[in-house]
Amino acid sequence: MSEDLDLNKIREKITKLDQQLLELFAQRRSLTLSVAKSKAHQIRPVRDQQREQELLIRLINQGKVLGLDAHYVTSVYQTIIEDSVLNQQAYLQTLANPNIQVPTVSVAFLGNKGSYSYLASHRYFSRRAAKINEYGCQSFKEIMQQVESGHVDYGMLPIENTSSGSINEVYDALQHTNLSIVGEITQPIEHCLLTAVNTQLSKIKTIYAHGQPFTQCSNFLDKQKNIRIEYCDSTADAMAQAYELQDPTVAVIGSEEGGHLYKLHALEKSIANQAENHSRFILVARKPIDVAEQIPAKTALILATGQKAGALVDCLIILKAKGINMCKLESRPIQGRPWEEMFYIDVEANLKSAVLQEAINEITSITNFIKILGCYPIEHISPTSVPSSAINA
Numbered sequence: 291m292s293e294d295l296d297l298n299k300i301r302e303k304i305t306k307l308d309q310q311l312l313e314l315f316a317q318r319r320s321l322t323l324s325v326a327k328s329k330a331h332q333i334r335p336v337r338d339q340q341r342e343q344e345l346l347i348r349l350i351n352q353g354k355v356l357g358l359d360a361h362y363v364t365s366v367y368q369t370i371i372e373d374s375v376l377n378q379q380a381y382l383q384t385l386a387n388p389n390i391q392v393p394t395v396s397v398a399f400l401g402n403k404g405s406y407s408y409l410a411s412h413r414y415f416s417r418r419a420a421k422i423n424e425y426g427c428q429s430f431k432e433i434m435q436q437v438e439s440g441h442v443d444y445g446m447l448p449i450e451n452t453s454s455g456s457i458n459e460v461y462d463a464l465q466h467t468n469l470s471i472v473g474e475i476t477q478p479i480e481h482c483l484l485t486a487v488n489t490q491l492s493k494i495k496t497i498y499a500h501g502q503p504f505t506q507c508s509n510f511l512d513k514q515k516n517i518r519i520e521y522c523d524s525t526a527d528a529m530a531q532a533y534e535l536q537d538p539t540v541a542v543i544g545s546e547e548g549g550h551l552y553k554l555h556a557l558e559k560s561i562a563n564q565a566e567n568h569s570r571f572i573l574v575a576r577k578p579i580d581v582a583e584q585i586p587a588k589t590a591l592i593l594a595t596g597q598k599a600g601a602l603v604d605c606l607i608i609l610k611a612k613g614i615n616m617c618k619l620e621s622r623p624i625q626g627r628p629w630e631e632m633f634y635i636d637v638e639a640n641l642k643s644a645v646l647q648e649a650i651n652e653i654t655s656i657t658n659f660i661k662i663l664g665c666y667p668i669e670h671i672s673p674t675s676v677p678s679s680a681i682n683a
């Protein structure tokens with residue numbers, strides 16, 4: 291056989307190229323860290339979308355000469371730039387908070403190895419070069435107690451999901467805690483039907499899962515006939531059960547990545563109602579953090595206005611007048627005060643900024659209660675778009 295068609299030889303070449311690509315990615319990453327150091331010095335914002343756009347247009351054109359599709363080049367580089375910006379943000383945060391640089395952190399999350407909260411915790415801290423001591427919990431309340439008592443440094447809590455909405459239990463718990471929100475991470479939720487042994491969908495009689503995945507996969511589940519549903523405290527518990535049972539009639543709903551930790555494989559993939567299914571998690575700690583000026587920040591607060599006509603609108607008008615963007619508004623009942631509501635507001639502003647301080651002072655003067663839940667770096671990096679003329683030229 292000619293060497294050009296020898297599969298093993300071709301794959302060896304691909305393996306070598308991939309190694310070189312990884313080395314180049316690592317070199318690029320370390321250069322962007324030098325950029326972050328320079329920006330820290332000059333107090334310039336981390337993100338420079340004009341530079342990103344110029345870079346993307348140049349790469350699209352260079353890619354075309356090499357026969358690479360413009361969409362492919364754009365999507366690869368948007369991923370690289372997202373990593374670069376998040377890495378620079380993480381670095382600047384260590385400079386802004388020198389007192390909390392520790393090589394090992396302990397994190398409480400829902401469930402055990404393999405739960406979505408476990409995956410979110412690992413993803414969040416992988417960028418912060420910290421080793422994790424994991425502390426799996428059975429409830430959101432337990433997670434908060436573990437952080438409040440000082441038993442662990444951080445708690446990772448899911449707060450909202452793109453298909454099932456806000457997680458009320460977590461919102462309610464935030465009313466009664468002194469913990470601060472110090473970070474966020476959005477985790478793609480890719481629900482699969484996982485089994486411990488080789489089997490077929492028609493043989494499944496029982497599905498184990500946490501309540502949230504059940505809600506998020508209701509369309510798929512409605513189509514399955516004669517299946518018993520067993521609710522579990524967490525996705526990880528469901529996976530552990532399936533692993534123990536080794537039963538061809540049993541399946542669980544969870545991520546493929548988490549399932550690997552329990553030697554489970556995917557019988558069906560992408561079973562969620564919405565193809566784009568993401569959960570946003572918040573990270574809580576006993577002390578608030580500072581957010582570096584060069585990083586886009588979000589501040590979360592809760593307030594109670596009492597029963598006056600237009601009282602909430604008056605608060606929002608203050609934010610509008612100061613040009614502060616509100617990115618989330620949620621209301622929850624106040625325990626023991628029927629029909630009164632607590633409003634949860636996320637704004638895109640740094641708590642240290644004069645403009646937000648002024649807004650908070652004005653809002654405080656017209657509300658019954660206000661509490662700052664925390665200020666933290668915005669982790670969502672919206673991709674820089676390129677003009678369609680560059681793509682289609």
Ligand SMILES: C=C(O[C@@H]1C=C(C(=O)O)C=C[C@H]1O)C(=O)O
Nearest residue numbers: 322325336337338341342371374
């Ligand atoms: C590296 C930089 O920081 C950010 C990341 C970029 C990148 O990874 O290429 C480009 C522009 C900035 O948004 C930079 O400013 O050059």
